[in-house]
Each structure stands twice: as C-alpha cells, then as structure tokens.
Amino acid sequence: MKPATLNETPSPSITRKLTLLTFAFFAVAVMAEAAVSRGFNHLLDAVVRIDVREESFDTGARRFTGSIGSGVIVSADGLILTNAHVASPRSVELSVTLASLERVNATLVGWDHWTDLALLRLDLADVKRRGLTFTHAEFADSDKLFPGQTVYAVGTPHGLTRTVTRGIISNNRRYFADNRGVKGYETGLFNTWLQTDAAINPGNSGGPLVNENGRVVGINSRGYLGADNLAFAIPANIAKRVVAGLTSAGAITRSYVGIVPGALLDLEGFYSLKQNTGMLINSVDPGSPAAKAGLHGGDIVLSINGTPVDGRFPEQLPPILNIIASLPVGSTVKLVVKRGEQTISPAIVTEKLESRQGEEWAFEKWGLTVRKVSRAYARENQLDDDTGLLVLGVQAGYPAAVAGLNSGDIITKINQERVTSLEVAKKLHDAFVEKPVPTLIEAQSDRRVSLYILKP
Amino acid sequence: MKNPYRLFLASLACVIALFACASATAADLSALFKERVKSVVAVEFFTESELDRRPTVTAALVADSAGTLVLPPSAINGYVQPEKLKDFRVYLPGCSASEYSSAQYLGQDPVSGWHFVRVEEKLWSSLVPVTAFAAKSPGTEPALGEEFWGIGLRGKDEDFAPYFMASRISHVQSMPERTAITLAEVAAPGLPVFDDAGGFAGVAVAGFGQTYVQYSRNDRGLPIMLINTDESSVFQLASEVAPWLGRVPANVSGRPISWLGVYGLQPMDPEVAAFLKLGDQSGCVVSEVLDGSPAEAAGLKNRDIILELDGRPLPRFKPDRVVTTFFERELSMKKPGDVVALKVLRGTENVELKATMVEQPRLFREAARTYFEKLGFTAREFVYGDGIARRVKLTDFKGVVANFVKNSSPAGTAGLRPDDWILEVDGVAVKTYADAVARLAAIEADVTRSDFVLLISRSGETSVLRIKLK
Numbered sequence: 001m002k003p004a005t006l007n008e009t010p011s012p013s014i015t016r017k018l019t020l021l022t023f024a025f026f027a028v029a030v031m032a033e034a035a036v037s038r039g040f041n042h043l044l045d046a047v048v049r050i051d052v053r054e055e056s057f058d059t060g061a062r063r064f065t066g067s068i069g070s071g072v073i074v075s076a077d078g079l080i081l082t083n084a085h086v087a088s089p090r091s092v093e094l095s096v097t098l099a100s101l102e103r104v105n106a107t108l109v110g111w112d113h114w115t116d117l118a119l120l121r122l123d124l125a126d127v128k129r130r131g132l133t134f135t136h137a138e139f140a141d142s143d144k145l146f147p148g149q150t151v152y153a154v155g156t157p158h159g160l161t162r163t164v165t166r167g168i169i170s171n172n173r174r175y176f177a178d179n180r181g182v183k184g185y186e187t188g189l190f191n192t193w194l195q196t197d198a199a200i201n202p203g204n205s206g207g208p209l210v211n212e213n214g215r216v217v218g219i220n221s222r223g224y225l226g227a228d229n230l231a232f233a234i235p236a237n238i239a240k241r242v243v244a245g246l247t248s249a250g251a252i253t254r255s256y257v258g259i260v261p262g263a264l265l266d267l268e269g270f271y272s273l274k275q276n277t278g279m280l281i282n283s284v285d286p287g288s289p290a291a292k293a294g295l296h297g298g299d300i301v302l303s304i305n306g307t308p309v310d311g312r313f314p315e316q317l318p319p320i321l322n323i324i325a326s327l328p329v330g331s332t333v334k335l336v337v338k339r340g341e342q343t344i345s346p347a348i349v350t351e352k353l354e355s356r357q358g359e360e361w362a363f364e365k366w367g368l369t370v371r372k373v374s375r376a377y378a379r380e381n382q383l384d385d386d387t388g389l390l391v392l393g394v395q396a397g398y399p400a401a402v403a404g405l406n407s408g409d410i411i412t413k414i415n416q417e418r419v420t421s422l423e424v425a426k427k428l429h430d431a432f433v434e435k436p437v438p439t440l441i442e443a444q445s446d447r448r449v450s451l452y453i454l455k456p
Numbered sequence: 457m458k459n460p461y462r463l464f465l466a467s468l469a470c471v472i473a474l475f476a477c478a479s480a481t482a483a484d485l486s487a488l489f490k491e492r493v494k495s496v497v498a499v500e501f502f503t504e505s506e507l508d509r510r511p512t513v514t515a516a517l518v519a520d521s522a523g524t525l526v527l528p529p530s531a532i533n534g535y536v537q538p539e540k541l542k543d544f545r546v547y548l549p550g551c552s553a554s555e556y557s558s559a560q561y562l563g564q565d566p567v568s569g570w571h572f573v574r575v576e577e578k579l580w581s582s583l584v585p586v587t588a589f590a591a592k593s594p595g596t597e598p599a600l601g602e603e604f605w606g607i608g609l610r611g612k613d614e615d616f617a618p619y620f621m622a623s624r625i626s627h628v629q630s631m632p633e634r635t636a637i638t639l640a641e642v643a644a645p646g647l648p649v650f651d652d653a654g655g656f657a658g659v660a661v662a663g664f665g666q667t668y669v670q671y672s673r674n675d676r677g678l679p680i681m682l683i684n685t686d687e688s689s690v691f692q693l694a695s696e697v698a699p700w701l702g703r704v705p706a707n708v709s710g711r712p713i714s715w716l717g718v719y720g721l722q723p724m725d726p727e728v729a730a731f732l733k734l735g736d737q738s739g740c741v742v743s744e745v746l747d748g749s750p751a752e753a754a755g756l757k758n759r760d761i762i763l764e765l766d767g768r769p770l771p772r773f774k775p776d777r778v779v780t781t782f783f784e785r786e787l788s789m790k791k792p793g794d795v796v797a798l799k800v801l802r803g804t805e806n807v808e809l810k811a812t813m814v815e816q817p818r819l820f821r822e823a824a825r826t827y828f829e830k831l832g833f834t835a836r837e838f839v840y841g842d843g844i845a846r847r848v849k850l851t852d853f854k855g856v857v858a859n860f861v862k863n864s865s866p867a868g869t870a871g872l873r874p875d876d877w878i879l880e881v882d883g884v885a886v887k888t889y890a891d892a893v894a895r896l897a898a899i900e901a902d903v904t905r906s907d908f909v910l911l912i913s914r915s916g917e918t919s920v921l922r923i924k925l926k
Contacts, residue, residue, distance in 0.1 A: 260917060262919065262920055265922075266907075266922060267909065267920065267922055270882075270883075270907070270909050270922065271883075280920060282917075282918060282919045282920055283917040283918040283919060284918070286916065296918065297879075297911050297913075297918030297919065297920060298880060298883060298911045298918075298920055340883055379916070380915075380916065382846075382847045382916055403727070404725075416803065438727075438731055440728070440731050440732075442759070444743065447719070447720055447743055447744065448720035448722050448743045449720065449722060449741050449742075449743040449744075449758070449759055450722040450723075450741060451722075451724060451725075451728040451741060451761075452727075452728070453725075453727040453728055453730075453731050455727070
C-alpha cells in the first residue's frame with residue numbers, strides 16, 4: 001500500500017493545507033515504517049519453510065506422505081519452533097528452507113501435541129560448512145496482548161514461501177480443546193489460544209504470529225475450515241515454557257488425575273456457591289486416580305493445593321487443569337471438593353498423563369498396520385484393560401486381509417499369547433517372517449470376539 | 457410320402473396337446489390363485505409415540521381357522537412396547553379399502569420372530585388357513601428348476617389388490633431353516649408360496665438383497681445392495697415353518713422367553729477349526745458371558761468355544777455365521793427350567809457344562825416409561841439390555857434412560873439426548889425408576905421452578921445438564 005501512495009503525484013488542485021497534512025502523515029508513517037522494518041526484517045530472516053516426509057500406517061502398510069509447514073528459529077544454535085502437527089515422531093525427513101532459500105536438514109528434538117508444538121534442531125555442522133547464516137526471533141510477552149492489536153502472520157501458506165498476512169488479535173483467551181486435533185492426538189486441554197483474523201491457510205502451521213516489532217507473540221496453529229479468518233495460535237508465553245521443557249527433556253511430562261471439567265456458568269446458584277468460585281467436575285475417567293478417590297460428576301472443586309479456583313467460564317478451565325498438569329508425576333494433590341452440603345478434601349496421587357493414541361507399527365508380512373491400545377483408549381472404549389492392538393489398516397491380498405481382519409478390530413491374542421505390548425506382536429511377526437506358519441489371531445470388534453488364521 | 461405326413465400329424469397333435477395342457481394349467485392356476493388369496497390379508501396398525509401415530513402396512517398370512525394372522529418379524533420394531541401398537545385393521549385383498557375388520561395384537565413368538573394378530577370373528581368365514589392347502593408331496597425338498605408361485609399385494613390406494621408371481625428354484629440351503637432361493641421374486645415377504653398344484657410350500661422372507669454396481673456421472677462403479685421390500689425371491693420351506701404357525705404367544709409379552717446369557721456369539725471358521733485340530737467341527741465363540749446369567753452360573757467363560765449342544769456337535773453351515781443363528785434358535789426353543797448341556801473348548805482343554813435356562817430379564821419393549829411433556833423427555837426404566845450396552849454390573853443398575861427427547865423442549869435445549877443415562881436429579885442419585893418418576897413429576901408439577909439439574913452419562917462420560925424451565 002505504502003509504495004503506491006508514495007508514487008502518487010498530488011494533483012495541482014489540492015490546497016496547500018492538505019499537502020502539508022499529507023507531508024505530516026508521511027513523516028509519521030515513515031518513522032513507524034522504519035521501526036517496523038528493522039524488527040520485521042530481523043524476524044523474516046528467522047522464519048523458515050519446513051518440508052516434511054512422514055510415515056503413515058493407515059493402509060495396512062508403512063507409507064510415506066509429504067507436507068509443508070512453517071517454523072521460526074528461536075535460538076542462535078538453530079532451534080526451530082513449529083507445530084506438532086507439522087513435525088512429529090512420525091516425520092522421517094525434515095528439510096528446512098532458510099530465509100536465504102538454502103536448504104538444510106533438521107532433526108526432531110521433541111514434541112508436545114497438547115500445545116501443538118514441536119522443536120527441531122538445524123544441522124549446524126552443515127550450516128557452518130556451507131557458510132550459511134540465519135537470525136533467530138525474539139519472543140514478546142503474550143499476556144500483554146489485547147483484542148484489536150495488530151499482528152502479522154508469517155509462513156508458507158499453500159507452499160507460498162515467505163507470505164506475510166496481517167490481522168488483529170480477535171480474542172486473547174480462546175478455549176479450544178480437541179480430542180483428536182493433532183494427528184489424532186489430543187490438544188488444547190491445558191492452554192488457551194490466541195484468536196486472530198490474520199489469514200491462516202494450510203502451510204501457515206508452525207509459523208510465527210508477530211507484533212509490529214517483529215516479536216513473536218504466538219505460533220500459528222489452526223483455523224476453522226470453511227470460516228473466514230478465524231484462526232488460532234499458541235501464545236508465546238506457553239511456547240517459551242514448552243521450548244525450555246523440550247530442550248532439556250525432549251518431552252513435556254504432565255500429571256494426570258482424571259478429572260473432566262465443565263464450565264459452571266449458571267450453576268452457581270444450584271450448588272449454592274459464592275460468586276466466581278469453584279470448578280465443576282463434569283466427568284471422572286473410570287479407573288483414574290480421581291475415580292479411586294471417589295470423585296464423580298457433579299462434584300465442585302473449590303481449591304487445588306490451597307489455591308482457590310474459579311471455573312465459571314470455559315476459558316478459565318485450561319489454566320486450572322494446568323495447575324494439576326504442571327505438578328510432578330506421583331505428587332499428591334489436595335483438593336477441597338463440595339458435594340451437596342458436605343465438603344470433602346481428598347488427597348490424590350497423580351499419574352503420568354498419557355495420550356489416547358498409542359504407538360503405531362506395520363507388520364509387513366501380515367499386511368497389517370496397528371496402533372497400541374492405550375490406557376486412555378481402553379477407558380474411552382470400555383475395554384477391560386490396555387491389552388491389544390487396534391487395526392488401522394489391512395493390505396488387500398495379504399494374510400490379515402485374507403483372514404478377514406478389518407480396520408477397527410482390536411487384536412487381543414496372537415497364538416494364545418496376550419498382546420500386552422507392541423513388542424509381543426513384533427516378536428511373533430519376526431518368527432512368522434523367519435518361518436511362516438499359520439498363526440492364530442484373537443480379535444474383537446465392538447466387543448464381539450472372533451478368531452482368525454493368518455496363513456503364509 | 458406317407459411317413460412324413462404322419463409325422464406332421466403326430467407333431468401337430470403333440471403341439472395341440474401341449475397347448476391344451478398349458479392352457480388348462482393357466483386356468484387351474486387362476487382358480488388356485490383365487491382360492492389361495494383367502495389365506496392372505498393386508499394388516500394396518502399404528503405405532504403411537506410421544507408426538508405422533510405412525511401407520512404401518514404389512515402383508516399377513518392366515519394361520520388357522522380362528523382368525524389368527526401371522527405378520528413377518530420385521531413388521532414391528534422390537535423396541536416398541538406392545539401397548540403402543542394401536543388400532544390393528546385387517547383388509548381383504550382386492551376388497552374396498554374403506555372396509556376393514558379390527559384385530560388384536562397377540563405378541564411375538566421368540567422362536568420364529570413372527571408377530572401374531574387375531575382378527576374379529578366376522579371375518580373368519582372369509583379366510584382360509586394356509587395349512588388347508590396340503591402340499592402335493594409333503595416333506596420332500598423342491599427340485600432344482602421346479603416352479604413355485606405366490607401372491608403379492610398392491611398398496612392401500614389400490615385396495616391391496618392381489619397379484620400373481622412365479623419363479624423357479626435356483627438353490628436350496630440351510631439358513632439354518634431349509635430355505636429356497638428362486639430366480640426371481642415369488643411372493644411378498646411374509647406371504648405363502650405354493651407349488652404348481654396349489655400346495656403350501658413355504659413362506660417368503662424379507663431382507664435378502666442383490667448386489668449391483670451403480671454408475672453415475674461422478675462414480676465409476678459404486679457397489680450397492682438393493683433390497684426389494686415388497687417382493688421376495690427367498691422362502692423358508694413349509695416343512696420348517698408350518699409347525700411355527702401354531703406358536704401363538706400365550707400373552708402379549710411373548711413370554712416365557714428362555715435365556716442362557718451369552719453375548720456376541722461369533723462363528724468359528726474352518727481354518728480356525730483346522731488350526732485348533734478340531735477337524736470338521738463347527739463352533740461358536742462366546743464373546744462375553746453375561747453377569748448373573750445361567751451361563752455364568754454354569755461356569756462358562758468369556759472366549760470359550762461352544763462345540764456341542766445337548767450332546768450333538770454343532771453342524772457346519774455355509775456361510776459360517778449361520779451356526780450362531782442355529783445355536784440361538786435351538787436355545788430359543790427351550791423353556792425356562794430346561795437344562796442344556798454344552799461342550800466347550802477352553803484354551804486347549806474340553807470342558808463340559810450344564811446350564812439351567814431361566815426367564816429372560818426384562819426386555820426394552822417391556823421397560824416402563826413416562827413422558828414428561830413439559831420437561832420434554834421420556835424417562836425409561838433401566839433394564840438388563842442397558843446394562844449390557846453400558847457394561848454395567850447387575851449390582852450397579854440404577855438411574856433411568858432418556859428414551860425420547862423432544863426437539864427445542866427444555867430438555868432438548870439443555871443438551872439431553874436420547875439414550876442418555878440419567879444418574880442424578882438435582883444432585884440426588886436416582887435409585888429406581890419409581891423414584892425418578894416421582895421426582896421428575898414433582899418438578900414438572902412445580903410451576904415456580906425455574907430450572908433443575910441432571911447428571912447424565914453418555915458413552916462412559918458423565919455431564920451435568922442444567923435444564924431451564926423458564
């Protein structure tokens with residue numbers, strides 16, 4: 001817009017006053033522009049395009065797919081922040097295009113699907129050898145953002161490298177949880193999101209959302225499909241903590257007690273609560289520490305470890321859950337819980353938070369791809385325990401398909417041996433590869449148990 | 457010269473004879489048809505729900521001379537309470553549809569699945585039971601290519617006019633009843649099929665489809681299955697189903713219904729049998745042994761493979777899955793108190809057990825329910841089937857189930873959905889159905905109430921719902 005304005009020659013009919021005004025405007029604009037461009041140019045040199053090749057296990061065989069995302073370099077030693085749905089443990093090849101358009105490989109340092117963040121490290125040896133340069137971006141304090149503030153998204157939408165779009169912060173505390181949001185993994189339970197109307201398209205994922213100084217305020221993550229300019233980014237302050245955690249430990253470990261909260265909204269009167277007090281427990285996962293402590297839906301948590309909680313509105317819930325999640329695994333949480341007229345104070349020992357999504361694997365000779373049944377998946381589907389492998393796909397013409405196995409079946413036994421881990425199945429598959437003999441599979445589909453024979 | 461002429465005459469005679477024969481058959485068929493139409497009727501009834509009355513029209517056959525009619529299993533949804541079935545009307549095929557006789561619902565037979573209805577006496581003289589038309593050679597299986605015929609009924613707007621269908625036997629197999637498959641449609645589902653002499657040969661059954669590939673501008677060959685719901689080309693042989701005609705339920709509930717308590721029977725295929733060194737043995741895998749059932753009491757375990765029933769090995773069928781239908785049908789013929797002997801394979805060892813069948817726990821269609829119009833939902837008693845679906849132990853049976861939720865009603869707006877399990881009303885646990893009804897009725901009667909709160913469970917997760925009344 002600005003260069004076009006500069007190129008316009010004022011028409012002779014314009015009065016002197018107006019011209020002066022125009023000059024004054026230009027002066028201000030140019031000053032602001034200068035500040036912006038310094039920060040911006042610095043930032044632009046830190047934004048990268050990421051080409052990902054990753055494995056998929058959906059079709060009964062290990063297949064490879066490619067995708068494009070964005071990222072931002074956040075340290076001088078080449079750490080790149082991107083989305084967990086861009087780079088994940090499934091990625092087998094991560095190729096980073098620097099601002100100089102040079103390509104360098106990167107490796108995954110760690111990922112955290114709960115906040116949809118992943119951390120990569122550039123191949124610095126290669127960077128040095130080829131004499132490449134890059135800058136790294138600085139974070140801004142995302143708690144200071146206000147709705148209406150101008151922000152810019154930088155990234156690779158639809159493969160269009162180095163695209164800058166502009167918008168405002170539409171909401172700085174959006175609650176948005178999705179149980180299958182990141183490649184089937186859960187996301188958004190422990191953080192709120194920034195909502196922006198800056199255009200975010202596929203490929204923007206993992207790129208930075210920045211303020212006018214080019215400081216990173218968020219990492220662009222997702223948009224509503226079919227909606228206009230409703231996009232979400234992870235706030236920088238959360239991203240900073242995740243970067244620190246992933247750098248030091250390669251993963252973010254969270255505590256779990258099994259409480260599913262609900263917003264209190266107009267229920268305060270019903271539960272005779274003081275204004276803005278308490279968090280409603282909507283559900284308690286069966287078999288979880290909270291269930292063992294006797295908690296159930298309809299209970300109200302008044303405080304956690306002595307800190308009063310207020311969960312009246314949905315966007316207040318992630319920070320409360322994060323209090324519990326941030327505790328060391330195995331620590332004791334003291335809750336004060338209101339149930340009807342009585343108040344109880346159970347002490348609950350936390351477990352390690354696990355995804356419902358288990359590890360995936362392909363058994364090539366059987367033409368079978370599976371995902372380990374996780375504790376959370378077993379709970380969700382009312383299975384007896386986490387024994388078993390969920391069939392993701394079968395390859396036509398291979399033993400598993402010929403035997404009649406289907407995606408969605410859960411393999412519970414192979415040759416009468418309970419499949420308590422992926423390793424059990426791998427061992428039996430290795431034996432099959434070595435010496436192919438008929439193999440008995442016990443699988444259940446919607447609680448119906450069937451037997452199948454895998455024939456060589 | 458003479459010989460060819462004689463040959464011509466002979467063949468001419470032959471042709472004339474054949475023609476005469478054929479035309480005689482046609483004339484006979486017409487007469488046979490006219491007589492056998494008396495063994496079929498059209499039945500209309502209404503299913504009453506919270507909001508409306510839905511009509512159902514089905515064909516029915518005449519089972520005896522006392523006005524007993526048989527409706528096919530699919531005519532009535534198994535979840536519907538018998539008392540919600542209203543206003544049974546019986547129409548004679550081809551007679552003005554403005555005239556009908558009323559009838560009474562007698563219940564469903566657990567073995568055949570047939571529904572029985574009795575029409576008022578004034579119509580009895582116009583009806584002839586199918587059993588009056590004896591087969592020309594009872595008990596013999598139809599031969600391949602043999603011709604059979606049956607009756608179809610047009611719609612109500614055409615006075616249920618009867619029409620003729622005929623086809624030839626293509627195949628006979630056990631499903632587990634001996635079942636004939638014909639080349640084309642032979643009768644309306646639920647209606648009798650006759651041999652060429654007009655003898656009762658079987659009853660047409662619904663539910664068999666044919667696979668087609670659909671091509672369109674956008675699809676390059678989409679496999680689809682088409683099911684003709686008005687006409688069927690499959691019939692169960694009379695030798696199998698005729699005895700069922702006498703199975704008129706003693707009461708509307710269809711009880712006694714015997715119960716063993718095994719869930720999710722799955723067939724064992726020949727490959728598995730060979731692997732387990734069972735030779736040609738057939739079997740059923742028991743997915744789950746139900747809580748508090750005779751099977752549990754007898755010591756049956758999840759994943760046991762049932763090999764024998766009452767000392768007889770389970771027969772092998774094609775397709776394999778028929779064996780589970782066979783086993784279930786055999787059990788359905790038992791009475792509560794009967795002892796069944798089972799031989800099962802558990803791991804690698806054979807185990808023999810004896811179980812005493814009991815009366816089946818209350819079915820969905822027997823569950824009590826109350827519609828709270830102002831609240832906008834129906835509360836239904838929690839029955840055994842709910843416990844199976846939600847994997848709840850007998851000792852944990854509680855609450856009620858939202859059987860129906862009215863759109864845009866207070867309950868519907870608050871997010872209550874059909875099949876939600878209501879555990880608490882206003883923060884207090886619901887112990888029994890009566891308890892729930894009493895409390896919901898009190899809420900409904902209280903005009904000062906502005907809201908109430910339910911704790912519900914949906915797919916294993918609970919949720920607190922605030923239902924605003926004002």
